[in-house]
Amino acid sequence: MSGSLVLNLPFLSSTKPWSPISDYVPKDSSLPFFYPSIYLSNRPIIRPPRINRPIKATSAPMEAKQSGGYTADTGSTPPIKLLFVEMGVGYDQHGQDITAAAMRACRDAISSNSIPAFRRGSIPGVTFEQMKLQIKLGVPHSLQQSLDIERIKSVFPYGKIVNVEIVDGGLICSSGVHVEEMGDKNDDCYIVNAAVYVGY
Template identity: 65%
Template sequence: MAAEASPSIVDTVPDDSMKLLFVGMGVGYDHHWQHVTGAAMRACRDAISSNAIPAFRRGSIPGVSPDQMKLQIKLGVPRSLHGDLRINVVKTVFRFGEIVKLEVVDGGLICSNGMYKEPTEFENDDCCVVNAVVYVGY
């Protein structure tokens, strides 16, 4: 039996346009409405919420000012929800730094929220899960 060739995965985020200092990872979900934008915002907040990077504000990195902080973001989103993702809204999570790249890839998950109700045109028991990786550098 011949081994199947696995598809190669080429990461484009992060790229070499910045010096990488920090990587944050997070998960966000929307229990009731499959609101992928809200789930993506939660994932991004989760990725950055338990970290502080005072080096940019205190001048701890010689020759680097606070306005030089750069962010590259990668979101794993269920393919069927890519078209519903509002990138400009997700970007509002990041109050500091310049977002130099944001990539959306197939990922995340759609699963049951465990609260079965009779499906309607707008509602069912699906839960949307999004993964986020945030790369911080300068």
């Protein structure tokens, strides 16, 4: 036939069904079974292609709000030059005061840290008055509007608070007991998570 190309590829034209690998391994072989490719020289070894995709590392801006949250201090706040982040958790087991839980979370975040660098001038060109804080609180959605932001701010002894952000988080659970003498309306326990961003 003129103009046609015929390839003689026995392994493609064979009608014999594919045999299990064990058919190619000699019974008396001392080679381990988990390395069978040496016995398949007369069969095609088909492997899926490797696709190398570059991994992109991304970081969300610190001010990005989660679903359901709000920012207590409105206005455009430029991002601070972040030095470190303090994290804490606070509870109100009796009295059902979500602000008390948030204040305890903030105290927990800052209570085991000291920041001498600002007072001692360890950061070139930065004075103590330039210390800035951003507060992010995880609070159960149904309780967010009950927060007293000014009471929460009073926890921080120094540093300019440039932003307080409230997002869905925390927890409402049972304390296991309803104590009227402690102001309980029910047995709810409120839990708040806090992240305090410190910079200048």
